[in-house]
Amino acid sequence: MLGVAVFATGTGPRPGGRAWDLFYDLVVYHVPWVAAGAACWLTARTAPREAVAWRAMATSLLVGAVGNVARIVETGQAGTTPSPVADACVAVAYGSLYVALFVLIRARVTRFLPSMWLDGVVGALGASAVGAGFLLGPYLTGDGQVSVMQVAWPAADVLLLALLAGVGAILGVHLDRTLVLAGGAVALFCVADAALFALSVADRYTDGGPLELLWLAGVLCAAVAAQRTTGDPRPREDDGGVRITWRLVALPLAGTLAALAVLAAGYGDQLPSTAGWLAVGCVLAALARTAVTFREVSSFATVRQEARTDELTELPNRRALLETARSVVAAATTARPAALLLLDLDGFKEVNDSLGHGAGDELLRQVGPRLAPALRPGEVLARLGGDEFAVLLPAADLDTAAERAGVVHDLLRQPFAVDGIRLHVGVSIGVSTAPVPADDVQELLRCADVAMYAAKTERTGVHVYVPDPSSGSGERLRTMEELRTALVRDELDVHLQPQVAMDDGRVVGVEALLRWHHPVRGLVGPAQVLPAAEQAGLLRPLTDTVLERSLDAVARWWDDHGVPVSVNLSAANVADLDLPRKVAEKLARRGLPAAALTLELVEDTLMADPERGRTVLGELRRLGVRTSIDDYGTGYSSLAYLRRLPADELKLDRSLTCDVADDERAAAIVRHTVALAHDLGLSLVAEGVEDVVTARRLAELGCDVAQGYAVARPMPVGDLLRWLAAERLPLVPTV
Ligand code: C2E
Ligand code: CA
Ligand code: CA
16 A cells, blocks of 8 residues: 555656656556565465465466566556567466456355356357457557557456356355455456557557556555455355356357357458457357257256156156145145045065065056056156055045045056966055145145055055044054153053963963053053054064063063963064064073063964064074964964964964854854864964853863953053962863
8 A cells, every 4th residue: 555655646747857767667666566466475375265366366466567567678668568578477467367266256156067167258259259349340450450469458357357247147156355356456457458558549658647556456456355355255155056047048148149249240341350250269169058058958857857756667756746745735725625645555565575576566667557547637646665656636625535546446456467467456545635634745645644554454445534633643643752752761561461271270371461551641552552653663662672571570470380471473573583583682681491482473464574474483483482373263364374384372362252152153163273273283272251151161162271351351460470379269160
């Protein structure tokens, strides 16, 4: 600043002779240049992320100053008088200035596509063509011809400014103080260069006048920019990336149009050849830009398409469905509701397991074409994953949706031809609508999911979600949440129910039945806990807890009574390949033999993955753990399973045993089942024995063991210990 002030005193008439003059123009004038250059160089050290920019800026100022001095020394005056050394220096100075500004801008742009450089080239060539053709045309041709170097500086300035403004507007550069000051410096150079050009052409330029102050102001701007920079450039925060809008193509478009205008205007006329070549270059760059754009856009479209499509079925995927559903739900009104059908194939796992994944995939691929004719325009069928599909109906009330779900259900019930085999799979469909009861997509999915789950467990095919605040699904959701805490807080326990031998009444086993000491609801039974646990995916940790409690209990009486405990398994446990190891570890930790544990499973639990189930059961039996087939007579395909299922015990369901006292047909079934079980080496337990009459009849029919209220109700472990120690009469007195 001091240098600028001192120099300002000399811009008027100067006292003193030629030596003074030289001193002013050579030394005083250049003090600010060198000082600013030094400031920029120092900033490069404190702002490492922009070091390149500040070094380039310093180079520009210092080399520019050297060029000036060289010109004065060589030609005796500053200005535009040609001088090879000076011209070379100025060229370097401009090059460095470009580098500096580009680096500064680059650091402030959120996302930079390589094609944007091409945009810059197109814009620059177009602007140069216009400049060369229309503004400078008269100077480049004919009589008033000036040197290219003279025109080059103001042209370079204008270009730089145009780029700064163009790139800033188009890419959304974060215009911070540093960039504004650096841009200001260029703007001042630009005005000064243009004035110099005009004056030199009119031959009215004199050295050391007030015009020089403009350059010095630019130099000051650059110095302040360096001084005040935070060194921490930040891209604009509001948008995460470049949006595809017309703004993006504005610069290349304007450049191309300008180039064409130059070519058209100059056609057959006297166009400076520089302008012509610049325009042609611009059009070529624009063509290259188009090619790059094509590649970018097509790859973008592919990525977008792939991200929204399910690979296997080529149907829209979950993401695509959610996206569409969002706008559909937003547009839905009570007068014109939207609906979602959530589909889950029944028995798909069996297809996968028995015929292989190839067949499973083939089956999934056929779902889309099968359902396509049933869809109307605007409706979306998507695969959510696995064997789960969804149909979005943008305009359907609950009744319509249920009707459509029925159609879908019937279509999928038709056999599929896979690998030359006719396959029957069913489907369970949950239906829900928006905006009532679900007012957003997540809620809509959740409601449809709850309904689908109901359809699956009740085997009804289609289930419509009807909100019921007091019970039902809302309660199950709450239960699921509470169950997680219950597992951690040790609120789960087992009650124990004895099993006695029909002949002499000795206790042969004890079944552990899950109980939840709910802090508010009191004692909660498995009927409420198990469905919630299954839906929440908590069956494995739940069984872990039950196993722990049950083995803790049996450890208390094993030495005195030698009575084993029976624990119930669910499908999720039977499919758990880690179960045998966990069981062995739990037994060993308590010093219990494997004979202290019996595991009960319902036939249905094996249906999901029979291969795996058999592996797990086989391993458990090798450990020495007994297995028991529970609820026998309620499932289906019982006989086939008995043949292949390794087990030690068969438990006859209460529905088969309760009427034996006065129904001969029921008795016949029991008698033959007993015979079958004994032939297969299984002992037979009659469940739900409520009275002595029934017990006696069951004993006559050959049942080995009785379990039921007639013996004892399930009870806490303390009560059972007392019960075991007490004297009892046999259930069925031997005559
Ligand atoms: P289950 O395995 O058939 O268990 C016997 C059920 O019958 C028990 O119901 C028991 O309280 C009840 N019961 C016993 N004697 C009689 C009787 O004389 N008359 C009648 N009407 N009922 C009797 P609970 O405790 O409600 O258990 C229901 C089902 O929940 C069990 O049926 C079992 O399948 C399942 N379960 C219980 N605990 C667990 C467990 O820890 N894990 C798993 N996965 N399932 C369990
Ligand atoms: Ca059981
Ligand atoms: Ca049972």
